[in-house]
Amino acid sequence: MSAMVGTLPDAFTNEFLSLTDHLPVSRLEEVYRIIQRTFQKPPKVIFSEFDPEPLASASIAQVHKARLRSTNQIVAVKVQHDGVDRIFLEDIETLTAVAEQVSYWAPDLDFRKFAEEWRESLPRELDFCHEHDALERAGKKLREAGNCCIVPEVHHELCGDLQWKGRSKLVAGGERRFWAFLGAHVFVMEFIDAGPILDLGKAEFCAKHHIDKHRVLTELLHAFGIMAFKDGMFHADPHAGNVRLVVDPTAPGGAKPVLLDWGLIREITDAERLGLAKVFHSLANFDIAGLFDVLESLGFSLRQELVNDDLKRDLIEKARGVVKDTINRHKTRENAREELAEFKDWPRCIIFFMRMLQILRGLCVAVDAEGMPLLQIFSSHAREALQEGSRPAGRAVVGALLVFLKINMTRDLR
Template structure:
């Protein structure tokens, strides 16, 4: 906070924008080291922060990307002990092969490649970090305490709503039985949605801390080198990602995957798929799901239709219906969900406006200046008042956009 206070006092400096970016990056790197050192729930917190593109500067979100799938790993010995404790059988009783090193490690679990003993099927085995059982509650309490302390000393940075959300979502994410049910439900839902190149690995069996599923591999959506080498069109990938997550947000009775960061999505080359796409979008990690009430889906859809139509009255009406946003906070909310300056969202008489217009250098400067004038603090406070399900919808919407390949 001292670093920020020092930089923000120099907002009249001609190099202020670059100074602020450097401060963001410096503080993000310090925080990353602290999160990695403490591990466990603190890494999960970093994952949440990496996905908050609608709130945090890019320097923060991009710095935390390694926390998505390159986290510290648990030893094979500890995994073997956990499997024996939870199932009464050893790893060798289930699998003829089991890779000693994981192919990916995140905050709560790591994934090993294995072969089922009876059938020889190649599978992915997701195992929870054994130490979580001992430390999760304490780490969560420390996270809550840290945000409460931050709020006490810096009331303008009230992030206690984030720890509240973690208290609700973490027990669900730690139950792999629930994750298996979520994955199966999503797989069944998309089986009836035509022309969507999505694959959800089949769950073979699950325990509270162990999940066995079919092995389906691919590259990260931001691995542009691999996409290009396989002749996969980046625009098609972007369109597919948008279609999948829009279906989850707006589709009737659709389950909403609330954690689609780059470590939970893969692009798999598939030359045999019908239509334009020569790839599949593979969705992993179904631990954090929410159901959106029908009336909320409809109001949220109408909000975006109003945004696309540059209909300010409609935007105000549905912002209130969706998130309880009144007149005072509407301009800030509108900017937060669109990433655009509020003044360009509505068409003015005799001028062209709306979210579909290109961002001008002047608009970029206005947004940058606003961050230095307290907009970030106001946005943090505003999001603390928004219903949790709306935050998760915004998170999913923003994550799906941030995962779209760029040139």
């Protein structure tokens, strides 16, 4: 909600922004206890310096600046709040039950897909080994592509191994399973001295450092296109608390975006990746037939008696509205009601890609970057992915997509 600048009133988004990295902090004694429990050694053995004041604190963890005793390197130490795993995993059960009731009494407010997605993603987000791997994978892919966005490097020897045990609880509708995590609550990464990405919205800041905010944000959007269409994994929560900024005169636009907090990511299969690429290629070229063909391959179909040319045109116009060039806050708010398309019945890979895209769009609007060509940038990477998939080395992937299409063509979404 903090990213919905121009859609929600500014007073709302400003208030919600504090929830991204300014939540109440865990006491230093608790932080030390978690570090010792994870690494089986006192913090003073690992760190020669440890700043007691966290750099940031969000719902799952807080980050401290420290110095490694072994190398004298300045690092960032991410420490999970004690007991938050149990609280979050119980909360998701409550959310699921609420979503079931809401969908029954108000079918237009069906959030069950979102609840199910968070049921699957929360255990991964609470597992710092999973985030460790995502940081490495994304950093490597962006460096190979020549993108300037910064992803912190991780310290392999300082990430607690994941250990878990399960306990089950009977709830309405069947047995649900909770997972209690016993490790992977701390990991150490490269410290990057970065400022708020929202500084791009300050004319005096950009003038002082000779920054072209449109060029900087273009590089950020390209990074997400590379991750999604060339790798099949992307950061799913790029709000202002997770995207920072390093001033660098040598970088495109004079600054480099920094992507932090990789706990919430989205991974898609090769079939979904190419299907999503086809969606953007169809949107960019206003290819109505192509869009409906690929949506069916991804599991979305309408009863034939409901489908007509007007419905198809309306759907593609709404979808294009979500990814069209950014405009100012006032016009965004005026158009918000028309642009919020009904995505609740769309394939999950598209729902959460569009969610990520809306957060990025909100970030651009928040810094008054009008005219950011979202559709043009993402469709360029989609086109490259489709071209790569059509080459001999990609025939197996294309074959998998065709099989996926055949299996899902018979689905009838009510």
